[in-house]
Amino acid sequence: MNAVGVIVEYNPFHNGHAFHLKASKEAAHADVVIAVMSGNFLQRGEPALVSKWYRTKMALLNGVDLVFELPYRFAVQKAETFANGAVSILDAACCESVCFGSESGDITDFYQTIQFLKEQKQPFEENIHQFIDTGVSYPKAVSLAFQQLSDSEKYLDLAKPNNILGLEYIKAVNRQKSTIRPLTVPRKNADYHDEHFASETIASATSIRKAIFSNNNEEKEIDQYVTGPTKQLLKEYLYHYQVFHQxxxxxxxxxxxxxxxxxxxxxxxxxxxxxxxxxxxxxxxxxxxxxxxxxxxxxxxxxxxxxxxxxxxxxxxxxxxxxxNHSENASYIRLLGMTSRGKEYLNKRKKDFSLPVVSKLSSYKDHEILLDVKAARVYSLGLPNQVKNEMIRQEFKQPPIFID
Structure with missing residues (x-):
């Protein structure tokens, strides 16, 4: 079975994600889609709108076959570390390819940019330090340093967040000497940080969350931008837990x-x-x-x-x-959920995985996974008292979600 990997947060799952899944499966000619998904806290340093278990359900009901958790020590990190952890899990899970959305949409741009940066390593690093000395942030310094070196259209725009992440995914594949084949598809209509709806059907997760919170947690305004399962699960989460997390x-x-x-x-x-x-x-x-x-x-x-x-x-x-105090790569694969097709893939390929699969938390003793447990407990503090303990217990008692 041919598996394509996607690296996601689904905060929440929306129509743009559905397009990415369909395009990824087609580009890779894949039978199975494996998602490595951040846990309850995300790469930009935010609590997820709903728990990782609900986002796992969203993923499985919308076309993902297996959901693995990206451990806390990679999830809440700069792009390079985030990418390294995610790629190491996909590699361990025998993925043939990884497909990411990007503003470029052309994988050639990524390879040309990587080669250019390799050739221009010393002046590029010198430029970065010069811009940092002016007081700007590191990401801004990187973008400015690159612009100063090259204005060619064949290179990536490093001011765009998904281009930056995609670049790090490919660098992680190269660094780990993985056989994974990187693929990219263009992002449709909405930019990653868009705070306003930019089209009739596609919106960024940022704009969807903004609409939810500015509308007093009522989700009607977002109906046209999210799938049916997402809409239902958001409604269910709000009814049961009484809040969305922010x-x-x-x-x-x-x-x-x-x-x-x-x-x-x-x-x-x-x-x-x-x-x-x-x-x-x-x-x-x-x-x-x-x-x-x-x-x-x-x-x-x-x-x-x-x-x-x-x-x-x-x-x-x-x-x-x-x-x-850990390896640069993941040391385990925590299974959050699967479909029947995902279960079939596990049954056929699990023996070839290079990392242990954790499906029951109590059966795996490792200091690194305790960071995930701690993060889950802290995440539960954002809930009303009557449901807080339920979510704390769920971290230990919840088996992988199965969608037939």
């Missing part, structure tokens, strides 16, 4: 963590560096909301995304040593 749900917990921390303790947290601890502590004393807090902390050097990731690590009390 950073403001966690502000009081983050503020408490900060206000009872000493600067030395805060410096031990992953991504707290360059004296940021003092700025964080000062802002925590004055801010009345998470948004207000980030506004007070943000500078040109630190992007909103970078600061949100840092805040997730503070919230989960994740220390530098916990995130760096």
């Amino acid at each position: 950073w403001e749900n966690y502000w009081s917990f983050l503020q408490f963590r900060l206000l009872h921390c000493l600067p030395d303790e805060l410096r031990e947290i992953y991504e707290v560096e360059e004296g940021l601890e003092n700025r964080l502590l000062s802002a925590a004393l004055e801010a009345g909301s998470f948004h207000d807090f980030l506004q007070k902390v943000k500078t040109k050097r630190y992007t909103w995304t970078r600061l949100q990731r840092l805040c997730v690590h503070i919230l989960t009390n994740t220390k530098k040593i916990e995130m760096t």
